[in-house]
Amino acid sequence: MKMTLDKQDIVIRIPKHSMTQTALANFLDYIESMALNQSSRLTQEQADDLAREVDCSVWQSLRDNVLK
Numbered sequence: 001m002k003m004t005l006d007k008q009d010i011v012i013r014i015p016k017h018s019m020t021q022t023a024l025a026n027f028l029d030y031i032e033s034m035a036l037n038q039s040s041r042l043t044q045e046q047a048d049d050l051a052r053e054v055d056c057s058v059w060q061s062l063r064d065n066v067l068k
Contacts, residue, residue, distance in 0.1 A: 001013065001015075001018075020061050020065075023058050026057045026058045027054075030051065030058075033054070
């Protein structure tokens, strides 16, 4: 996985074989939720609950690949 920054964007490169499409969608949802959290009135506890939910979902998507 690689991350680069330019003037306007953050670019994250992830090898296709390392993540399912569902896991990638969950990862992007998580990033979006964190960005929204910065400009919202979401409490830290609510954000932590959401993060745990996303982490569990991503783990369920990756579990079979990791535990081969």
